[in-house]
Amino acid sequence: MKNPLVRxxxxxxxxxxxxxxxxxxxxxAGVVDAYMQVTIAxxxxxxxxxxxxxxxxxxxxxxxxxxxxxxxxxxxxxxxVTMRFDSIVGFIGGLLLGGIIAALVGFLIGLPTLRLRxxxxxxxxxxxxxxxxxxxxxxEFTNGAAGLSPVxxxxxxxxxxxxxxxxxxxxxxxxxxxxxxxxIAVREDExxxxxxxxxxxxxxxxxxxxxxxxxxxxxxxxxxxxxxxxPEQFGFLKSIDILVIVVLGGLGSLSGSVIAAFxxxxxxxxxxxxxxxxxxLYALLLIVIMIFRPQGLLGNRELSLRLxxxxxxxxxxxxxxxxA
Amino acid sequence: MSIxxxxxxxxxxxxxxxxxxxxxxxxxxxxxxxxxPNGAGKTTVFNLLTGVYPxxxxxxxxxxxxxxxxxxxxxxxxxxxxxxxxxFQNIRLFKxxxxxxxxxxxxxxxxxxxxxxxxxRLPGFGRAExxxxxxxxxxLEVMHLGHKAEEYAVNLSYGEQRHxxxxxxxxxxxxxxxxxxxxxGMNPTETANLTRLITQIRQDFGLTIxxxxxxxxxxxxxxxxxxxxxxxxxxxSGTPDEVRSDPKVIEAYLxxxxxxx
Ligand SMILES: Nc1ncnc2c1ncn2[C@@H]1O[C@H](COP(=O)(O)OP(=O)(O)OP(=O)(O)O)[C@@H](O)[C@H]1O
Ligand SMILES: [Mg+2]
Numbered sequence: 001m002k003n004p005l006v007r008x009x010x011x012x013x014x015x016x017x018x019x020x021x022x023x024x025x026x027x028x029a030g031v032v033d034a035y036m037q038v039t040i041a042x043x044x045x046x047x048x049x050x051x052x053x054x055x056x057x058x059x060x061x062x063x064x065x066x067x068x069x070x071x072x073x074x075x076x077x078x079x080x081v082t083m084r085f086d087s088i089v090g091f092i093g094g095l096l097l098g099g100i101i102a103a104l105v106g107f108l109i110g111l112p113t114l115r116l117r118x119x120x121x122x123x124x125x126x127x128x129x130x131x132x133x134x135x136x137x138x139x140e141f142t143n144g145a146a147g148l149s150p151v152x153x154x155x156x157x158x159x160x161x162x163x164x165x166x167x168x169x170x171x172x173x174x175x176x177x178x179x180x181x182x183x184i185a186v187r188e189d190e191x192x193x194x195x196x197x198x199x200x201x202x203x204x205x206x207x208x209x210x211x212x213x214x215x216x217x218x219x220x221x222x223x224x225x226x227x228x229x230x231p232e233q234f235g236f237l238k239s240i241d242i243l244v245i246v247v248l249g250g251l252g253s254l255s256g257s258v259i260a261a262f263x264x265x266x267x268x269x270x271x272x273x274x275x276x277x278x279x280x281l282y283a284l285l286l287i288v289i290m291i292f293r294p295q296g297l298l299g300n301r302e303l304s305l306r307l308x309x310x311x312x313x314x315x316x317x318x319x320x321x322x323x324a
Numbered sequence: 325m326s327i328x329x330x331x332x333x334x335x336x337x338x339x340x341x342x343x344x345x346x347x348x349x350x351x352x353x354x355x356x357x358x359x360x361p362n363g364a365g366k367t368t369v370f371n372l373l374t375g376v377y378p379x380x381x382x383x384x385x386x387x388x389x390x391x392x393x394x395x396x397x398x399x400x401x402x403x404x405x406x407x408x409x410x411x412f413q414n415i416r417l418f419k420x421x422x423x424x425x426x427x428x429x430x431x432x433x434x435x436x437x438x439x440x441x442x443x444x445r446l447p448g449f450g451r452a453e454x455x456x457x458x459x460x461x462x463x464l465e466v467m468h469l470g471h472k473a474e475e476y477a478v479n480l481s482y483g484e485q486r487h488x489x490x491x492x493x494x495x496x497x498x499x500x501x502x503x504x505x506x507x508x509g510m511n512p513t514e515t516a517n518l519t520r521l522i523t524q525i526r527q528d529f530g531l532t533i534x535x536x537x538x539x540x541x542x543x544x545x546x547x548x549x550x551x552x553x554x555x556x557x558x559x560x561s562g563t564p565d566e567v568r569s570d571p572k573v574i575e576a577y578l579x580x581x582x583x584x585x
Contacts, residue, residue, distance in 0.1 A: 173442055173443050178452075184421065189416045192416035192417070195409075252420075
């Protein structure tokens with residue numbers, strides 16, 4: 001465990017590959033039914049949405065209420081491209097195009113608004129997402145309120161796995177780099193950050209643009225799995241849903257977002273048989289968590305063995321396996 | 325050779341003129357004090373020099389590395405990159421980050437690597453990060469904070485936080501360093517340590533320093549020249565001895581002790 005590469009392999013790659021293989025086998029064996037597949041897809045999409053919003057809101061400190069807008073752009077781009085070019089190349093192209101257009105829109109919205117502070121950004125992003133939704137509702141080429149269908153389905157477990165892990169890794173690499181530290185400095189104290197040479201506007205716009213890109217990719221994943229997309233699916237409530245995952249997991253914690261995405265999906269599955277009380281229980285649970293753990297499940301820390309002192313000690317004592 | 329040339333610098337907030345027609349020059353390598361009663365406008369002068377506010381009127385010309393920059397209206401980060409570093413009276417650290425990360429963020433502004441290198445961990449990432457980390461560590465050692473590198477900034481003592489503010493400012497490689505009450509809240513031993521450190525970093529890093537400080541013994545001990553500000557106006561300037569015996573200064577400090585140094 002001394003060698004960081006060995007350590008990374010054991011704590012990261014081995015569990016990831018195992019997860020991939022096990023789920024793949026379960027799907028092929030028919031153990032994972034259609035309903036569970038939808039749950040898995042939802043979890044993956046929500047993870048990408050949450051980590052990308054976390055980059056903007058949790059790491060850079062810019063309160064965005066419009067993430068569903070970026071998702072919509074990605075969903076429609078992927079749908080339109082794959083409906084025309086029904087091939088794997090069309091799918092990958094559509095996904096990328098969706099991400100790029102979302103990033104471009106994010107950049108254009110971010111440039112003027114991110115100079116402002118605090119509440120203005122929340123209102124500007126909220127407005128942006130609403131405008132996107134209304135445009136999609138009224139354009140002819142997006143088929144108005146009826147939306148687009150059938151969108152060719154290219155998303156399978158392998159794609160979900162690759163795109164979700166890839167997105168989380170890229171965002172993790174970003175926040176653990178000089179650009180990411182600049183963004184975190186902006187969140188911590190904008191005046192101090194400027195005083196040590198951080199171009200704070202640039203830093204915010206960069207994080208916002210990257211977050212928008214992955215929001216777009218998540219939208220593409222959504223469109224290419226669920227057949228039908230409509231403007232109403234990408235409204236204000238969707239943005240709030242994503243924000244709930246981020247806040248629940250912890251602002252500034254990527255592993256928190258991942259865990260929260262799982263947790264919320266499991267809770268909503270468990271509550272499925274009680275549709276009447278489902279929303280009430282869901283809301284109550286959130287309130288309770290926010291009262292007892294307002295910083296979110298993981299705060300702004302990442303899940304690691306260091307967070308579990310008891311576990312670490314046991315591992316130390318168990319020197320035989322440790323050395324192996 | 326003058327490194328900073330401030331002429332007729334004025335800044336009003338609504339009806340209040342916090343800084344009024346201030347002239348101030350600093351020569352290369354000088355250590356100059358800026359003193360005055362509470363609310364005199366000292367911190368506002370720093371905020372004008374570092375672009376936190378634009379001046380209402382007046383000019384600020386900064387010359388370093390053979391380049392002359394007009395500061396008025398420039399963004400703070402650009403002023404920092406031109407070579408002016410500062411600390412804050414009301415400490416402004418990145419509290420949720422470690423001591424080391426606080427300094428790394430300042431240090432990395434001069435060690436840039438491109439975005440793809442970050443996102444894809446391209447070759448060169450590890451080496452660039454090591455350089456940033458090592459450079460930041462060195463500065464922590466200078467400010468006697470090496471043993472606290474992995475501590476969260478918020479957990480430092482008051483005096484340590486002030487040291488960290490200086491380490492972070494040094495990491496921007498300034499030619500002019502502005503220190504806003506670096507000894508505030510320190511006990512006499514800590515103040516004596518800091519006094520030594522200030523003269524040492526000035527020598528080792530070839531700095532010009534402008535220092536705001538209420539601790540008169542510190543100011544009189546290490547400053548070569550002093551500007552005295554009162555109600556936004558420079559009421560006296562000169563060597564510590566000249567300033568100390570100036571009747572206008574004594575009047576401004578009415579009730580406060582000026583000459584216990
Ligand atoms: N952003 C601002 N808005 C309004 N008034 C301000 C602002 N900044 C400073 N002032 C006012 O300007 C005057 C000078 O303030 P400044 O902080 O520069 O004083 P100072 O000399 O640093 O005082 P101290 O020794 O207490 O730190 C004060 O009356 C203060 O209230
Ligand atoms: Mg002050």
